Amino acid sequence: MTRYFPARFLWGAATAAHQVEGNNLNNDWWQLEHVAADYGVEFSGDALDSYHRYPEDMQLAADAGLTAYRFSLEWSRIEPSPGKFSLAELAHYRRMIDTATGLGLTPVVTLHHFTHPIWFGELGGWLGQDAVRLFRRYVEHACTILAGVEWVCTINEPNIVAVNHGQQRRVAQGLEYQFVGALPDAEIGQALIAAHRAAAPLIRAATGAKVGWTVANQAYVPSPGAEAKFDEIQHIWEDMYLEPARDDDFIGVQSYTSQLVDENGVVPHPEQADNTLMGWAYRPDALGIAVRHTHDVVGATPILITENGIATTDDCQRISYTAEALGHLLDAIDDGIDVRGYLHWSLLDNFEWGRWDPTFGLIAVDRTTFERRAKPSLAWLGQVARANAI
Numbered sequence: 001m002t003r004y005f006p007a008r009f010l011w012g013a014a015t016a017a018h019q020v021e022g023n024n025l026n027n028d029w030w031q032l033e034h035v036a037a038d039y040g041v042e043f044s045g046d047a048l049d050s051y052h053r054y055p056e057d058m059q060l061a062a063d064a065g066l067t068a069y070r071f072s073l074e075w076s077r078i079e080p081s082p083g084k085f086s087l088a089e090l091a092h093y094r095r096m097i098d099t100a101t102g103l104g105l106t107p108v109v110t111l112h113h114f115t116h117p118i119w120f121g122e123l124g125g126w127l128g129q130d131a132v133r134l135f136r137r138y139v140e141h142a143c144t145i146l147a148g149v150e151w152v153c154t155i156n157e158p159n160i161v162a163v164n165h166g167q168q169r170r171v172a173q174g175l176e177y178q179f180v181g182a183l184p185d186a187e188i189g190q191a192l193i194a195a196h197r198a199a200a201p202l203i204r205a206a207t208g209a210k211v212g213w214t215v216a217n218q219a220y221v222p223s224p225g226a227e228a229k230f231d232e233i234q235h236i237w238e239d240m241y242l243e244p245a246r247d248d249d250f251i252g253v254q255s256y257t258s259q260l261v262d263e264n265g266v267v268p269h270p271e272q273a274d275n276t277l278m279g280w281a282y283r284p285d286a287l288g289i290a291v292r293h294t295h296d297v298v299g300a301t302p303i304l305i306t307e308n309g310i311a312t313t314d315d316c317q318r319i320s321y322t323a324e325a326l327g328h329l330l331d332a333i334d335d336g337i338d339v340r341g342y343l344h345w346s347l348l349d350n351f352e353w354g355r356w357d358p359t360f361g362l363i364a365v366d367r368t369t370f371e372r373r374a375k376p377s378l379a380w381l382g383q384v385a386r387a388n389a390i
């Protein structure tokens with residue numbers, strides 16, 4: 001049976017600057033890749049050289065039939081020192097917007113995707129006295145190149161930023177790094193919420209874009225009797241970041257897997273043969289859980305799927321995962337939830353934050369020649385996009 005998606009549904013793929021551009025010398029991830037190399041953290045280096053090769057990346061997406069491309073601006077390039085803005089880098093990102101539009105791809109622009117200029121960290125990061133003002137100032141400058149852009153994400157996965165920076169904070173305080181069970185640091189989370197709330201009206205006024213942010217949805221499920229713990233975890237992990245989206249133009253849902261919460265907290269993924277290259281449970285149904293939970297919290301705010309995908313070497317598995325996830329998404333749409341589009345993570349096999357082995361891409365990249373090779377899943381998703389149906 002053919003099942004259709006709503007009219008004008010966006011079909012695309014997503015990337016983030018640091019994961020594809022290469023040589024982002026001036027951000028905290030580049031710095032971490034050096035200090036943590038002995039702990040197995042890999043180096044982003046040239047990444048995929050998408051800083052120069054983005055026209056080819058976008059062309060492949062457009063030729064396949066996709067209609068949207070989500071990418072991010074790199075703050076550390078745009079503002080290499082505090083208050084010193086690079087017009088050339090801003091022009092670079094404007095060219096990306098124009099290239100996407102010229103190819104018939106609706107640009108979905110993220111202003112902050114995990115990386116910070118090194119100087120921002122030196123000023124205390126998100127707990128620095130001036131953090132919100134500094135972010136706002138960057139956003140003001142970013143707005144100068146956003147004319148005509150319809151979709152802007154302020155901050156990608158603030159809940160994950162609050163986990164990662166919470167860990168840094170613990171280590172700085174002499175506490176242990178938590179390999180299991182780390183929670184988002186609520187104080188850092190509050191600073192991110194304040195930054196989002198400061199930036200969103202400004203972007204709306206300057207550009208007329210729909211403004212929102214994206215949350216890493218965990219699709220948690222309570223084990224019997226663990227409802228109280230579940231509510232607590234759900235709030236710390238997700239809901240405090242979803243609640244501000246009630247005032248936004250959209251909320252970005254990002255979903256990969258699902259996990260149980262028992263009376264002790266989040267249950268680690270059981271070791272299973274079909275766990276993905278991230279070690280996550282194979283759960284295409286997570287997207288449906290994530291969308292429904294998001295809708296329960298945000299109410300009428302429209303939803304955009306800003307990330308969903310699977311790290312696998314088996315491209316057939318990528319297609320089956322995605323097909324099944326889209327089925328669950330359609331079930332939620334049929335139940336009346338307002339979903340505006342689906343952006344697959346990721347367009348390209350890229351730098352997965354310290355690791356190169358988890359391949360999420362619809363396109364493989366040879367990292368010595370930078371040659372792109374589209375996988376069958378790209379053509380498959382393009383077909384879904386053209387048909388607007390599964």
Ligand code: FCB
Pocket residue numbers: 016019156157160216254307345352353360
């Ligand atoms: C999300 C990130 C994205 C990518 C995927 C796998 O948490 O936003 O950059 O790493 O996970």
